[in-house]
Amino acid sequence: MALLSVYSTRGNYRFEVAEGRSVREALDLTDVRVRAACGGTGVCGACVIRLIGGDVSSPTPAEYLKLGPEQRTAGHRLACQLRIKGDAAIRLERPARFSPWKSIPPENLQPLVGCHPDVQSQPLGVAVDLGTTHIRIAVLDRQQGRCIATRYGRNPQGDFGADVLNRLEAARACPKRAAELAKLARGAIVRAVRDILARDIGEVTPMLAEIGQVLIVGNTAMLALLTGHGSDLLLDPANWQQSIDCRPHDLAAWRAHWPFPHAEILPVQPIGGFVGSDLLADVRATGLSDGPGGALLLDIGTNTEIALWDGKILHVTSVAGGPAFEGTGIRHGMPAEPGAIFRIRQEAASYRCETIAGEPAKGFCGSGLVDAVALLLDQGVLKPSGRFAAPVATEGYRFDPTNGRSAITSADIDAFQRAKAATAAAMNQLLAQAGMGWGEVHRLCVCGAFGRTLDIEHAQSVGLLPSLPHGAIELHADAGLAGCEQALLSLQGADYFNELIAKTRLVNLSRVADYEDRYIEQLRLRPMVSGSTVLL
Structure with missing residues (x-):
């Protein structure tokens, strides 16, 4: 990853950017976008920026057509043509109007x-x-x-x-x-x-x-x-x-x-x-029902949906996990957007918080919350009950002493426990309803709120995911949209999912007597349990 420094009339920013990505593509993922009207071909010439310095690509023919010699000498470039090869800095004099819409990575x-x-x-x-x-x-x-x-x-x-x-x-x-x-x-x-x-x-x-x-x-x-x-x-x-x-x-x-x-x-x-x-789209995008039985899918969110393929029948259910995984319902929670803490790592006696786009930390998204709980549990700061081992400040436990928005509270941990317990209990119940056990599960697709940023080991240590081999667990970002795109290109429209629907069996957990007991069983912060057995 390279560091892109942006100096604009709206403020100064520093973003982490994948090498090879154009400046326009990089900024389209953030709140600071360039003006544009041609899809990045260089035809419109609207995305002019000034290169201050850094390791970047050479000017393209499109830039020679749109920018005069004086502009090029002054460092002007087209953001859609300028590709990042290493750390770089640019000046953006006329950013596009703010938009709540960002491009999907x-x-x-x-x-x-x-x-x-x-x-x-x-x-x-x-x-x-x-x-x-x-x-x-x-x-x-x-x-x-x-x-x-x-x-x-x-x-x-x-x-x-x-x-x-x-x-x-x-x-x-x-x-x-x-x-x-x-x-x-x-x-x-x-x-x-x-x-x-x-x-x-x-x-x-x-x-x-x-x-x-x-x-x-x-x-x-x-x-x-x-x-x-x-x-x-x-x-x-x-x-x-x-x-x-x-x-x-x-x-x-x-x-x-x-x-x-x-x-x-x-x-x-x-x-x-x-x-x-959306669950049908997930299943299509991951090919869950195209392979042998023993494949499980989680679409994690405020309303978590689960599918289990046994080789003939697609068993499905949903559970109200609550909004904690989506970054809401916790004090400093936020969606997976620039500034969200999506990963936390321990370094000696301190923690390093990684944020989306490298912006200053504004709060936790779902994967950051999982890391926070797992690390506190591992260090003995949290008990398996979810209580702090020693009193903490009213504002919560700060992972960055200089940033109050890096704090996690007892109420946040409680919301997380309830969400993860509901999810874990639903998976175990769905397996039981299908007459299967974890030993028969060879594939687990995780879709939804976490995208590709979930730390699987941390999710397993707190009991959100089962202790399957890492190769069996796949992270799928935006699978619902991908399945919808497949249907759109099939020209069958909604009928694209009919064959799958015919194989589906719906399980209503509110009518399953054992579910409440399984939920209580999964509340503690520990590896997932099945019955009285901890899955290791």
């Missing part, structure tokens, strides 16, 4: 497979993973099988509460509130698409008419709130064992609210209860 994306040259009209497609906390978007050229660009950002429905039940209750209590929740999610998706069209194609309104299909996967609650159908059913536990119809009452009227005049807009129907179509 390229290393989190899966390669696209397939193209459809026969798609003659409206070649663009939009894949959407509608999550409780975040929304992820990809705009694809279906003719060429090419990803034009991606974005992720906060789901603005979070203003109504991090917990999905709060949002569902708000929708049921007031029809106007229900309409507002739907509008918030729809508006966020549209703004993300417009941001891609503006920056990566250079035209917005004409290109909106070139979108032929919008495919949306998500958990059941988010799909119900988006379409205005199914929220009431979800609030009745009697319906948690059955399919929830999240299709709009009047599809034509619902589509009229979207500014895509020729697009077929398809919310992929959930499996049932709180198990959504």
Whole structure:
């Protein structure tokens, strides 16, 4: 990784950047973006910056065409053409307007497979993973099988509460509130698409008419709130064992609210209860059901969804783990965004906090919280009960003495314990329901909130993950979006998942008598237990 120093009218920043990445690509992952309108080809010439110094690539033909001799002599470069080879510094005089939307890191994306040259009209497609906390978007050229660009950002429905039940209750209590929740999610998706069209194609309104299909996967609650159908059913536990119809009452009227005049807009129907179509997308993206039995998948988040493939049947369930894994519900929690502590390492008598993009620490995201709890447990600062071994300050235990936002509190640890216990208990219960044991599990795919940053050993030491060999545990970032992209390029739309749905068996944990006992069994901070046996 190289260090990129950015001096701008908005402030000065230092970012860790993968070598070989362009300055534009690097800054698109942060809150400081360059102006752009051509997708990084150098045609628009809008992303001019000044190189102060450092190890970077030589000027490209596009820069010779867009920048005059005097500009080049003064150090001006095009951010989309300037690639980082080592530490470097730039000056950004005219940054783009602030946007809540950031590009998804390229290393989190899966390669696209397939193209459809026969798609003659409206070649663009939009894949959407509608999550409780975040929304992820990809705009694809279906003719060429090419990803034009991606974005992720906060789901603005979070203003109504991090917990999905709060949002569902708000929708049921007031029809106007229900309409507002739907509008918030729809508006966020549209703004993300417009941001891609503006920056990566250079035209917005004409290109909106070139979108032929919008495919949306998500958990059941988010799909119900988006379409205005199914929220009431979800609030009745009697319906948690059955399919929830999240299709709009009047599809034509619902589509009229979207500014895509020729697009077929398809919310992929959930499996049932709180198990959504995002889990189907995860399974497709990881190929979980393509191999032998004994494959398990976790989609960790506020609503954690779990799938177990036994070779013939896909057993699925969900559990309300709480928002701790998403970086909310803890004092200094935050999503996995620039400034989030995503990794903590012990160095002699102190700790080193690593943050996303190398920015000053602003709080913990999910993987950072796992590291924090595991390290405190290992050092004896925490007891297996989750209590501090000795009193700590009211603000909590600081990992960086100079930064109050690096502190973790007793309440944070309690929230973490409850979330990890619910997840661990659900995995054990699903195995029991399928008549299987951990000895038969050869593969575990971890998707969702942690992306690729989870420390597997730390997650095992506190009991969040089972003690399987490391080669058996895979971290998949943005699998839900990848599965949605596959469906979009298949031209089958929502039908892409039908064969998988036919193999699915839904388990409602609220009706399983043993689950509560398993939950209590998993509360302590220790390697995961199965019955009275600690899994080592």
